Amino acid sequence: MKITKIISNLILLTIFGLGIISCADKATPLSENNIIPKPLSVIEAGGSFTLTNETKLVGLGNASEINPVIEIFQSLIKPSTGFDLQKAESGESNVIVFEIESASQKSPGEYAISIDENSIKITASNGEGLFNGLQTLRQLMPASLEGKDLATEKIKIGAGQIQDKPEYAYRGFMLDVARHFFSVEDVKHVIDLVSKYKINFLHLHLSDDQGWRIEIKSWPLLTEIGSKTEVGGGEGGFYTQEQYKDIVAYAQSKFITVVPEIDMPGHTNSALAAYGQLNPGITVPEKGAVPFDRTELGVDGMATPLYTGIEVGFSTLDTDKDITYQFVDDVIRELVEMTPGPYIHIGGDESLVTELEDYIPFMEKAQAIVTKYGKKSLGWDEIAHAKLEPGAVAQYWAKAENAVLAINQGNQVLISPATRTYLDMQYDSTTQLGLHWAAYIELDDAYNWDPTELDSAVKRENILGVEAPLWSETITNREEIEFMLFPRLAAIAEVAWTKKDLRNWDSFSERLKKHTARWDAMGLNYYKSPKLVWEEKK
Ligand code: TNX
Numbered sequence: 001m002k003i004t005k006i007i008s009n010l011i012l013l014t015i016f017g018l019g020i021i022s023c024a025d026k027a028t029p030l031s032e033n034n035i036i037p038k039p040l041s042v043i044e045a046g047g048s049f050t051l052t053n054e055t056k057l058v059g060l061g062n063a064s065e066i067n068p069v070i071e072i073f074q075s076l077i078k079p080s081t082g083f084d085l086q087k088a089e090s091g092e093s094n095v096i097v098f099e100i101e102s103a104s105q106k107s108p109g110e111y112a113i114s115i116d117e118n119s120i121k122i123t124a125s126n127g128e129g130l131f132n133g134l135q136t137l138r139q140l141m142p143a144s145l146e147g148k149d150l151a152t153e154k155i156k157i158g159a160g161q162i163q164d165k166p167e168y169a170y171r172g173f174m175l176d177v178a179r180h181f182f183s184v185e186d187v188k189h190v191i192d193l194v195s196k197y198k199i200n201f202l203h204l205h206l207s208d209d210q211g212w213r214i215e216i217k218s219w220p221l222l223t224e225i226g227s228k229t230e231v232g233g234g235e236g237g238f239y240t241q242e243q244y245k246d247i248v249a250y251a252q253s254k255f256i257t258v259v260p261e262i263d264m265p266g267h268t269n270s271a272l273a274a275y276g277q278l279n280p281g282i283t284v285p286e287k288g289a290v291p292f293d294r295t296e297l298g299v300d301g302m303a304t305p306l307y308t309g310i311e312v313g314f315s316t317l318d319t320d321k322d323i324t325y326q327f328v329d330d331v332i333r334e335l336v337e338m339t340p341g342p343y344i345h346i347g348g349d350e351s352l353v354t355e356l357e358d359y360i361p362f363m364e365k366a367q368a369i370v371t372k373y374g375k376k377s378l379g380w381d382e383i384a385h386a387k388l389e390p391g392a393v394a395q396y397w398a399k400a401e402n403a404v405l406a407i408n409q410g411n412q413v414l415i416s417p418a419t420r421t422y423l424d425m426q427y428d429s430t431t432q433l434g435l436h437w438a439a440y441i442e443l444d445d446a447y448n449w450d451p452t453e454l455d456s457a458v459k460r461e462n463i464l465g466v467e468a469p470l471w472s473e474t475i476t477n478r479e480e481i482e483f484m485l486f487p488r489l490a491a492i493a494e495v496a497w498t499k500k501d502l503r504n505w506d507s508f509s510e511r512l513k514k515h516t517a518r519w520d521a522m523g524l525n526y527y528k529s530p531k532l533v534w535e536e537k538k
Contacts, residue, residue: 061100170465263347276302313352
């Protein structure tokens with residue numbers, strides 16, 4: 001072979017070789033992102049940004065709002081890269097800028113990201129917007145970022161611009177800690193998971209027939225007696241006020257507002273088991289009734305047995321007695337004292353043994369107490385039979401006609417149709433966990449609907465937002481929570497965040513399929529829905 005030929009072959013090999021290397025290191029173009037929920041607009045540009053150990057983090061604007069978000073970013077990057085990213089006052093290249101604009105036009109939660117070779121800049125009008133931007137940026141980085149192990153992958157992010165803002169201001173998830181109790185650590189884990197999908201409200205269902213889960217200092221037997229069991233007869237549990245405040249603060253650090261629920265006047269057997277004075281004398285179904293030894297506590301003879309079954313609708317507070325309203329006032333007052341968010345949820349569902357003529361004044365008085373303590377009431381859709389206070393919200397779960405009653409009173413509705421958003425419903429008839437009284441809810445059922453299409457009287461402006469409840473009659477631990485949430489929570493989060501005309505199943509399912517690499521890296525126990533076409537894993 002001639003020497004020139006050898007040289008030209010060597011040159012070709014080098015170019016080819018470099019080509020392979022740079023290919024492996026290439027950033028995914030921004031337009032090929034798999035961001036969930038889908039942003040408002042993504043515009044791709046040439047080039048990419050590379051994150052290194054030298055990348056500096058710059059905050060512009062109100063430091064007390066920005067620094068916590070920067071800290072979340074630092075701890076997100078550290079485990080899989082080993083990078084100890086430092087803050088800097090300013091910088092021209094290799095910087096990530098977190099900016100809260102003064103006099104911003106952006107709504108709360110809205111953000112923009114611009115990426116070029118030298119910098120990434122996230123801008124927002126508040127910390128929540130920056131945090132949302134961070135959750136998007138996280139999904140532009142390799143899946144290995146979600147794992148705990150050190151990965152060698154380079155972090156390259158395709159250049160371009162993202163504009164994004166939520167369709168609905170309230171994007172909620174509800175956890176039923178009454179039917180089965182979940183520890184503070186489990187609740188924090190759930191907060192971590194749902195915050196990745198820009199969920200910003202956590203509704204805690206804190207009381208039901210089977211258990212009272214929040215310490216109320218003025219009525220101590222609620223927890224001393226009422227918390228002692230759960231569905232199936234386990235030991236139950238409750239949050240002390242300190243623990244509840246810890247959950248609230250943790251949620252706040254992820255820009256999630258806690259909405260505490262005390263379900264009334266039905267779903268109250270655990271309270272009636274503690275304080276017989278509240279009981280009008282209706283008995284508990286035998287199946288699931290657990291006598292509680294009160295000899296040392298000397299409780300009123302009207303107290304009911306504890307209850308571990310799942311049948312609903314048999315209990316009610318005595319709506320005629322003054323002591324009942326003292327009870328409601330004390331409970332709401334103590335809840336308000338530890339709840340910075342605007343809403344107290346007062347339940348109101350399935351009060352099947354409360355006459356409507358008793359139910360209506362009860363729900364009106366309960367709302368007035370919430371208002372007196374400076375908060376707004378949320379209640380299940382039946383609450384709309386009562387006169388609603390201004391700003392009170394009805395949570396549509398079963399009956400569109402109740403949602404319409406609320407709207408006709410000038411109030412907004414929170415959308416949680418049991419047939420679409422109930423994460424305790426089985427995926428299909430073969431899935432072990434869950435119930436199916438409302439529907440089987442496969443991934444596409446959770447995705448292919450829109451809050452504005454439920455009833456012609458429920459218009460966009462009547463809707464505060466969307467919430468996905470996880471009732472826990474059949475759910476007992478963290479792995480089971482994960483299984484019922486994922487992938488459906490990702491679908492509902494997109495329904496709540498992304499405008500209807502930007503959403504479609506083909507795009508969602510394509511993105512989600514690739515997105516599951518992140519769940520694999522996290523070790524998440526998610527349901528492998530047959531609605532996604534799974535590629536063989538090598
Ligand atoms: C209905 S939804 C209920 C809950 C149950 C749930 C089970 C609602 C307001 N009430 O008490 O846990 O069904 O799916």
